[in-house]
Amino acid sequence: MPSFDIVSELNWHEVDNAVDQATRELATRYDFKGCNVSFSYDQKNKQVKVVAESEYQVDQMVDILRLKFIKRGIDPKCLDLGEHQPSGKEMHLVVKLKEGIEQDLAKKIVKLLKDNKMKAQAQINGDKLRVTDKKRDELQAAMAFLRAQELDMPIQFDNFRD
Helix, strand or coil, X not given: CCEEEEECCCCHHHHHHHHHHHHXXXXXXXXXXXXXXXXXXXXXXXXXXXXXXXXXXXXHHHHHHHHHXXXXXXXXXXXXXXXXXXXXXXXXXXXXXXXXXXXXXXXXXXXXXXXXXXXXXXXXXXXXXXXXXXXXXXHHHHHHHHHHCCCCCCCEEEEEEC
């Protein structure tokens, strides 16, 4: 029976490149000259720490990071911004990188498919969903329908089998 998986994964190599490009842009920007600003990327904990002298600079740096993610083909919906944390003369912000489909979002996707009267059946398997149907055309219609929806996380379609 034809099936495919709905996943939410990040290309960690592209994330690393985006953070590196954002760091390089900080060195060339006139408004950050002489300021103590930095990005520190922690792949193990899946987060980027933004450090600057003021809250305004932190917000500018997050915008730079978001633009670099977009240029590298990474959906900025995967960024989970934390709270601004003052620390002495500096301001810190931890940006967590979300990966995997959470239970609430998985239930929302299943409900969307059922409410749209799709014949395809979806089942939750950990941090991904498996969608099956007898006809390939129904699966392609389900993919097109889900691409058109505004979801909280970027989704990809993987493991399509006939």
